[in-house]
Amino acid sequence: MSQDPYELLGVGRDADADTIKKAYRKLARQLHPDVNPDPESQERFKQVTAAYEVLSDPDKRAAYDRGGDPFGGGFGGQGAGFSFTDIMDAFFGGNAGAGAGRGPRPRMRRGQDALIRIEVELAEAAFGVSRELKVDTAVRCTTCGGEGAAPGSHPVPCESCRGAGEVAHVQRSFLGEIRTLRPCAACRGFGTVIPDPCRECAGDGRVRSRRTLTVKIPAGVDNGTRVQLSEQGEVGPGGGPAGDLYVEIHVAPHEVFERHGNDLHCAVTVPMTAAALGTTIELPTLEADLPASEDVERSFDLQVPPGTQSGHQVVLRGRGVPGLRGGRGDLAVTIAVDTPTRLDPRQEELLRELAAIRGEERPTGDVRPAHKSVFGRLRDAFTAH
Template sequence: VDRRGAGRQRQNAPRRGVDLSYTAMLTFEESIFGVEKVIEITRDEVCETCHGSCAEPGSNPAKCTNCGGRGEVRQVRQTFLGSMVQVTTCPNCAGRGEIISHPCHTCKGRGLERKTVKKTVPIPGGVDSGTQIRLAGEGQPGVNGGPTGNLYIEIKVKAHQFFKRKGNDIILNLDINIAQAVLGAELEVPTVDGNAKLVIPAGTQPGKVFTMRGKGSPILRSTGRGDQMVVVNVDVPKTLTADQRKLFEQLATTLGTEVRPQEKSFMDILKDVLGG
């Protein structure tokens, strides 16, 4: 009874190649609109001299006489439970099932060469940090005729000076002055598509969020786009000219001195928008 070798894969059976990974750094704009990236990866490739046979051209591998080409040897041991078969890698051929008398001079009998290769990878718009792109068959070569592994590209996006991502939406914090908040204004604000018009109504409060439809990130594997969320903050001047101070003092006499506690601060509103 074979109690230890049951279900064991033969040493010279085909095995899939190892997967490889690569980290691609993108700018914020590249992550939104997509880009073609030229990457360099180092991997094993089939030896161009021996074409993977491991033997010098003109010579041929010979079947291992110790294991009969199986790549493994079996030893039967008698125990109180009965006969047990122990399967181990053939020490003569190291599990290959063949003996290489004249190893290839290029790969030293490995059948593989270490090479650095360049690949042009199309990265679609809408990716974000953590997105993985799979390139099938671009990993390590298989063993004993097994399939090649895959290459997984992990995306990392550099922080932008102004924009932040929340899913498919883009967040922009925008400072406006007191006059614009009180009287209203028509502003040109930055978006990933260039400047766009945003109307600020009179009486806009700090923390007000304006939605610019379709100005967000493309939705991956879809034709739609997210929105741009503009979070308004009212910028209170730290210094005033004499004329400005006089105008504010005149305004203050008409506004009274009543104070009203707020349930939410500007930072609370901002955290709600950012999901934090």
């Protein structure tokens, strides 16, 4: 195999440092003995590692470009300067062996969001309402102020990691010693320990508490709408900032109105005579469910025109539910005609008299097909022309 470092890494002679490093990482992942234990792969791994050691050093690369010995005494020889960190970088994508490390993790962290579900009436969802809620969440411990230490004491640096939050672990391999950093077990990676924890919160910096909140539900909310209360959720460990509280709305069914988006629907039954002659019906508005102290329109007159058929729908604009972004839906009223099932002799006599006047003693009925076939519709279309 070629001893040219550029050919071993598969890069051009004008490749920059980043390109060379990426090429080495890719090959190291493929050829590392833990992945490919066969002797040929191990030998090639040594070669590409030695090639990278040459090309990653500006002085050695310049010497090779001037015609010098690329490996100067062989892999692992005196002055080779092989970096095990680059191998760890190839597998873990970071500076695993560097002295800087990640550092201690903070005790204070943001808390989790909380969710509570409440039920409201349709009118409350439509026009908005304020509700008092009792919530049980974690709050900052007032005894220690969230620090976790008993009053008069404070967290102290960990003796095991000397405040770094990490300890070095050395593992021997055929490549030499590989140094990695792991979270300190003594302080759990915090870098500090609490010798005298707060008795109220047991060192967590937070306690459970029940409190009362007022939530303003905006007009136009619907089933599943969530109202967000910022920083009213769970306080985080170490007295960290609280998460958010989400209030999920469930709208209770209404005895008169049914909601479809921002529109309301209801059904009204009228007698057969009223449908034939026409009438006026007083209907309640949705506002009628609001507190009596509010000055709102609580009913209106619905005009049922003469000859109204069962299933006829009257749409009243702007009497539905207000939208979250403005505007208001409609109210659709469906008329159902009630045909009497029992008549006394006088009522039956009058109806027969009316049927005779209208020539309806023996009605034949208006029989129509439920649907037409495709050919029937085509025939009707040609006939019309």
